Amino acid sequence: MGIYMQILGFVLSLSLLIFVHELGHYMFARLFKTRVEKFYLFFNPGFSLLRMKKIDGKFQFSFFSSQPPEEWAEHPEATEWGIGWLPFGGYCSISGMVDETKAAEDLASEPQPWEFRSKPAWQRFFIIAGGVMMNFLTAIVIYTAIMFTWGKQYVPLENAEYGFMFSDAAQYAGFQNGDRIVSVDGATLRTIADFKTKLFMDNPKEVVVLRNNQLDTLYLQEDNWKKLLGDSFCEFNFPFVIRELIAGYPAAQAGLMKGDSLVGLDTLQIYLFSDFQEEFNYAKNKEVTLHFYRGDSLYSVPILVSEDGKIGVYPVGPERYLQIITDNYGFFESIPVGIKEGVNTLTFYVKQFKRVFTKEGATQIGGFISIGNIFPKSWDWRMFWSMTALLSIILAFMNILPIPALDGGYILFIFIEMITGKKPSDKFIGYANTVGFALLITLLLYANGLDILRLFR
Numbered sequence: 232m233g234i235y236m237q238i239l240g241f242v243l244s245l246s247l248l249i250f251v252h253e254l255g256h257y258m259f260a261r262l263f264k265t266r267v268e269k270f271y272l273f274f275n276p277g278f279s280l281l282r283m284k285k286i287d288g289k290f291q292f293s294f295f296s297s298q299p300p301e302e303w304a305e306h307p308e309a310t311e312w313g314i315g316w317l318p319f320g321g322y323c324s325i326s327g328m329v330d331e332t333k334a335a336e337d338l339a340s341e342p343q344p345w346e347f348r349s350k351p352a353w354q355r356f357f358i359i360a361g362g363v364m365m366n367f368l369t370a371i372v373i374y375t376a377i378m379f380t381w382g383k384q385y386v387p388l389e390n391a392e393y394g395f396m397f398s399d400a401a402q403y404a405g406f407q408n409g410d411r412i413v414s415v416d417g418a419t420l421r422t423i424a425d426f427k428t429k430l431f432m433d434n435p436k437e438v439v440v441l442r443n444n445q446l447d448t449l450y451l452q453e454d455n456w457k458k459l460l461g462d463s464f465c466e467f468n469f470p471f472v473i474r475e476l477i478a479g480y481p482a483a484q485a486g487l488m489k490g491d492s493l494v495g496l497d498t499l500q501i502y503l504f505s506d507f508q509e510e511f512n513y514a515k516n517k518e519v520t521l522h523f524y525r526g527d528s529l530y531s532v533p534i535l536v537s538e539d540g541k542i543g544v545y546p547v548g549p550e551r552y553l554q555i556i557t558d559n560y561g562f563f564e565s566i567p568v569g570i571k572e573g574v575n576t577l578t579f580y581v582k583q584f585k586r587v588f589t590k591e592g593a594t595q596i597g598g599f600i601s602i603g604n605i606f607p608k609s610w611d612w613r614m615f616w617s618m619t620a621l622l623s624i625i626l627a628f629m630n631i632l633p634i635p636a637l638d639g640g641y642i643l644f645i646f647i648e649m650i651t652g653k654k655p656s657d658k659f660i661g662y663a664n665t666v667g668f669a670l671l672i673t674l675l676l677y678a679n680g681l682d683i684l685r686l687f688r
Contacts, residue, residue: 260323276317279297363627367627374570386555415435435451471492481537516537520534
């Protein structure tokens with residue numbers, strides 16, 4: 232069921248954010264008395280699951296139709312609301328605007344007062360920017376609600392009793408499993424998120440760690456982030472206790488049970504998850520003797536490690552062993568905290584975005600599979616809303632980029648018009664949108680192609 236929960240979370244989150252984004256365009260368009268011809272969640276090439284239009288004060292509905300009822304054409308001032316069948320976006324078709332729904336040739340020869348192209352530049356700016364504004368505002372509201380409902384939970388770095396486990400790339404850079412982070416360039420950090428942000432964004436020179444009860448200084452290379460980019464290079468370490476077994480894998484076949492606590496492998500006395508991971512990688516396709524406690528009794532059992540260095544179990548997570556701090560906030564206290572969380576998230580994403588234009592960063596771009604994988608495999612409302620807030624920030628930022636066919640492309644043309652006093656022609660905007668749309672499709676294919684390749688690694 233895990234993958235279905237991820238898909239459900241991804242689709243619900245994206246649908247909500249698309250609706251909110253298009254609602255921003257709609258609200259400013261109506262504020263400036265601009266007609267909105269269609270408002271759709273999902274695309275509807277050739278077919279719509281639902282159409283509805285308010286005529287004479289009452290909504291009329293059309294289900295599973297390829298065309299709206301003929302009588303609706305007599306009421307062009309009313310918006311057609313709908314749900315398409317292709318769940319990869321949505322749109323708000325504004326009268327008199329060249330966009331993904333119509334070309335310059337589709338517009339009437341003479342601009343009409345209710346059309347987008349007839350409005351002054353400042354009004355057109357807000358109509359276009361409304362989507363981005365709504366996405367950022369939505370993220371702020373969600374972060375505020377999270378702080379008020381659940382508070383802010385984190386594990387202070389000094390509470391990492393068992394240290395951290397590091398990826399191969401991080402160990403190559405000098406870290407060792409079990410290291411505890413003391414400071415970075417002389418600064419004492421609060422959380423693991425602060426540490427990761429500092430390492431990726433600021434290219435620090437020195438990291439002081441506590442290793443085997445002694446302080447040790449790691450001197451990092453200037454481009455250390457390139458080796459770690461896209462890598463979950465650092466996670467909390469914890470004792471290896473079995474939470475769940477996978478049927479058909481060695482652990483289940485050997486008779487291990489939920490709650491067993493692993494304490495040794497062959498002649499090694501180890502108990503931390505990272506140590507077992509490392510030893511299992513050395514013992515691929517080999518039989519080893521596993522030592523574990525079940526209750527107060529110590530047992531040993533031979534077990535064959537699989538070819539991918541696994542025994543087929545899910546461990547109990549670090550949250551059982553680490554002291555989690557929760558900062559709780561009242562309703563009014565949560566508002567500035569929510570705003571700060573939104574601003575910090577946007578700032579981090581903007582700084583991180585520059586990495587995309589490097590060779591290493593380009594290989595870490597992800598598509599729908601990567602985005603879907605950030606959602607948990609079991610339903611968790613806090614995680615769902617946290618991921619939705621993050622995606623809302625990302626959607627806002629990506630849409631404001633000055634690329635034709637995105638909101639930022641339209642805003643760029645409006646700024647040029649404000650500066651030069653000359654408005655680009657509808658045909659020019661149409662051509663630019665075609666080029667921009669082709670670029671976006673190429674990037675989409677590239678990102679999703681990388682996702683598919685990662686599935687077979």
